[in-house]
Amino acid sequence: MSVTVYVPGDAAALALGADSVAAVIAAEAAKHGIDIRLVRNGSRGMFWLEPLVEVSTPQGRIAYGPVAASDVRSLFAAGFLSGGAHPLHLGVTDALPWLKRQQRLACRRIGVVDPRSLDDYLAQGGGEGLRCARAMGPVEIVRAVTDSGLRGRGGAAFPTGIKWRTVLDTPATRKYIVCNADEGDSGTFSDRLLMEGDPFQLLEGMAIAGLAVGATTGYIYVRSEYPHAIAALNAALDGARDWLGDFRIEVRKGAGSYVCGEETALLESLEGRRGIVRAKPPLPAIRGLFGQPTVINNVITFGSVPDILARGAGHYQEFGCGRSRGTLPFQLAGNIKYGGLVEVPFGLTLRQLLYDFGGGSRSGRPLRAVQVGGPLGAYLPQAQFDTVLDYEAFAAIGAGLGHGGIVAFDDTVNMSKQARYAMKFCAIESCGKCTPCRIGSTRGVEVIDRIRGGQAEQVELLRDLCDTMAHGSLCAMGSMTPIPVLSALDHFSEDFA
């Protein structure tokens, strides 16, 4: 009987040499006349261990990592195909403390399932949500999503059920389901991991949304920086046409514009225009893609839906705290020792995530600042590391969880430089429709340069400018750029002297 060997085909594993590891394993097995089945799975999200090679044994999947191509010969010599001892031997994957302490719902099959095989997906419990949804009416599906307490995981945290209800209640001959897979925030990769590691789950969530609101066409808008995710989705779609029934999904490629992660700019881009933000109202739920009612949600939001249908709203609702229900896949990034994907219920503190999971900085120096929620998120100092990770607790300190990205910096960071970068990034990526964002960001870079040059009195001007941007911009790009700038200024004023 052949042994199944898993070598991740995820972009992060590829960046660390997984392809050559896979090739050498195949060659070595052939040389020894051993029959192996090589599966290119997604990543378990423990990036310091990638490429993480797993072997199926009667005891469960045994992990070895990080494996370099030059380790393969010794792995064979150690009998790794039956879980043999080796310096890279980590034990049963599911028992690794870093994974065991998580409660993965949306991400539970990533790295486990074969992302190319619908059969494997169905064998591992996939498809159950869609099967349930097909036996329910639209109102019932929407109620289940509403009752679960699921809020949009893209960053804005709007209640998903209410959005779907609006689309359901808006009469139209044609409606659309759009997946926002324009994951542009630095420090985030959970959408990418899901698309590459468990693409069928995203397709299933979108098909359920289609049943819920009466739509038969879906688009997945993926950023051009994610070619591997695009390939994984297209491969999954090839195998899923019959399973999806009359629901059709097309993958569309973005073109390097950060602001297209804003939902109305994304719709403009899908329609073939520049990614310029639209004024709201009307909401996309009422007039969205091609002027029709449109459900537009993030990858993780759609990915959370199948489970809610399969196990009931109550199951999902049991996780979390306060009004933040369920789990959030956090992403530990930047200068962090153990970086990767941590899906846990809301309610842990930032410190637990940074130290219990993250192990502190990669450089070994003290952590000084942490940016939570992408380029538009606040920089938090040590004094705020005990903040509880839920939407309301973060809002209370003027920060946000966004899409769950956490970027750590050690004490070599210069925070006035990070503030300058926030303005610079806004200047590069502004769509240009509103003045506070288009002009304000450029003026912001100039003012910060003057402050850095010693003109301390310019701080007042910077605050005034931030106020104008925060209150006068059309979308989050301009209105939230002041958040990293002002949090850097407030918590790290010594860097602006």
Added chain:
Amino acid sequence: MENLGTVLRIVATKRTLPGALLPILHEIQEALGHIPPESVPLIAKELNLSRAEVHGVISYYHHFRQTPPGRHIVRVCCAEACQAVGGEALAEHARARLEGSDLSLEPVYCLGLCAIGPALQIDETTLHAKVTPKKFDALIDALEADQ
């Protein structure tokens, strides 16, 4: 002209897609390496758009290019997570190393490799993590040797 033939063929196969312009531009760039300026009036006519609209879309998106790229495109991540682990020094080193080279150097804002930075991408096909200036030089040496 040969390029325009390719453009026409691509437009003909994609023009009926809803919101066809971006998919068309992507396919042209994949086939030709860039979007030749002389193709703009043609695309505009075929899609019943103005030349300004087509040009506006091409120039709006960072991904689209109107001039041929170098032999390879090297994209270095310049976003926060990579900055936290020496991304800026790498970008600086890359600029100096590739000055006058026949390789194109571009900034990219996040490749989704944020826990294993600094990250870079070569030609949309190859990714590299934890790139030090030394590792960068080795990668570039290999690209330059492979003429």
